[in-house]
Structures are given as C-alpha cells and as structure tokens.
Amino acid sequence: MENKLNLDEIVKIEQMPKVFEQLEKIGSFIDEKLDGIEDLECTEENKKEVKERRTEINNTLKILEEKRKEIKNKLNEPYDIFNTKYEETAKKKLENASQVLGAKIETIENIQKKEKEDNVRAYFEEYVVSKNIDFLKFEDMGLNIILSVSDKKLLDDTKAFVDKVSDELELIEMQTYKEEILVEYKDTLNLSDSIKVVTERHKKIELEKEAQEIKKAQLEEENKHIQRIDTIVSPTKVEVPKEEKTEEDILEMTFKVRGSLDKLKELKQYLVDGGYDYDSI
Secondary structure (H helix, E strand, O other), X not given: OOOOOOHHHHOOOOOOHHHHHHXXXXXXXXXXXXXXXXXXXXXXXXXXXXXHHHHHHHHXXXXXXXXXXHHHHHHHHHHHHHHHHHHHHHHHHHHHHHHHHHHHHHHHHHHHHHHHHHHHHHHHHHHHHHOOOOOOOHHHHOOOOOOOOOHHHHHHHHHHHHHHHXXXXXXXXXXXXXXXXXXXXXXXXXXXXXXXXHHHHHHHHHHHHHHHHHHHHHHHHHHHHHHHHHHHHOOOOOXXXXXXXXXXXXXXXXOOOOOOHHHHHHHHHHHHHOOOOOOOO
C-alpha cells in the first residue's frame, strides 16, 4: 500500500473523565468510612454493632458491583458496535486478501518443490543403477523437500544415503548367513538389527540341535540299559535230569521283557522270590 494510513490517528479511545472523577470521590468516601477499622476490637458488648457495620459495608460493595456491571455493559456496547464495523470494513478484507495471496504462494511453491523433487528423484534412480542396487526406492530416504534447502544439499544427502546402503551390502557379503541377513536388511535397511536377528535365530537353531542330540544320546543309553537287563532276565531252556523229575512236568518258555530299569529289577526279584529256575546271559 503506497498510501499508508496513520492508524493512531484513525482509531482513538475517548476517555471518561467524569466517571473517573466520581470513582475518586467514592474512594475518598470509603477511606473515611473505613478509617480505624483495622484497630477496631470486637467484644461481646459491641459485637452487634460490628456486625451491623459489616453488613453496611457488604451492602455498599454489592451496590457498587451492580453499578460496575452496568457501566461495563454501557462501555461494551459502543465497543461491540465498533468491533463489528471494524471487522466488516478492515479485518475480514485483509484476512481474505492474505488467504488469496497465501493460496497463490502455495501453488507456485508446490510447483517448485515438485521440480526439486523430480530432479533429486532422477539423480537417485540413476545412482542406484550405477551401484547395482535394485531394491531401493526413492521414498526409503524419507527426504524432506523444502525450498530453503539447496539442490546441492539434497543431491549430497541422496548420494550419502545410497553410498551407505552400498557399503552395508558389501559388509553383508562377508557374513556367514549373508542370504538371510540380506532378506532382513531389504525390509529394514538396518544392518546391525538384521545381523542380530539372523544371528540370534541361528543360535536358537543350534541350541535346539544340541538339545535334540542330547536327547538322542540319552535314548540310546537307555536302550543299552534295557538290552543289558533283557539279557539278564531272559530265561533259558532247562534240562532236568530224569532222576530229578517230579510228578509236575517242567516246562520252558522263552520271552523278552521291556520296561524301565526299576520295573525290570522288580521282575527279576519276582522270579527269584518265586523260586523260578532261570538263566541269564
């Protein structure tokens, strides 16, 4: 605006000297009425008088408060009229103009940002090809395109990001479980986390293998014990001399018994206690 307005001259607040003058008189009157009240003692004899005085003070305050509200409403009335007029003639016009210009600025800045982004995106796509990286996306960078950041800075940041990924891919190639780490890395682009996840996974696998081997060895050892007990308790054919034969025929039965060590011991003791004739190998 070439013709500047002197707002101090246009908008003035008229003072109310008469109202202030009346307030000064009221203040002086109150000071006289309250003179010595701090030193007033309340006794049993004058309690009624003190209470009446307090009632008078409270009534006076109530009247003045009602008057204050009345004056406030009267003062606010012209202000409300002024405020409505001000918003119609000035505020809304300026706000609308600011919004119109803001929209125009936003449009051109969006175009500039798009041009800036297209430039960086083209560089990114060319650079990842040169680095032989086929899984990276431009959005993976999370690059914040703002006009205040120079194109050079954006390109440098892009190069640094791709170089970092390229270096980490070389490190992955040197790892024991490189294929699995690469799968994790493509999802997270976090080398340390990817190595940690795969390493811990294989630790768990190795621990499980060890547990299975221990279990297998225990089963084999248990089977050996069972075989030894089978040998101990296996009955053999008994040839009874003719002269020792009794009226009861002596028969022979061959069988194998399987069970826990304790059970097999119980069986052996049963044979002993029962007077059975058996041989063990």
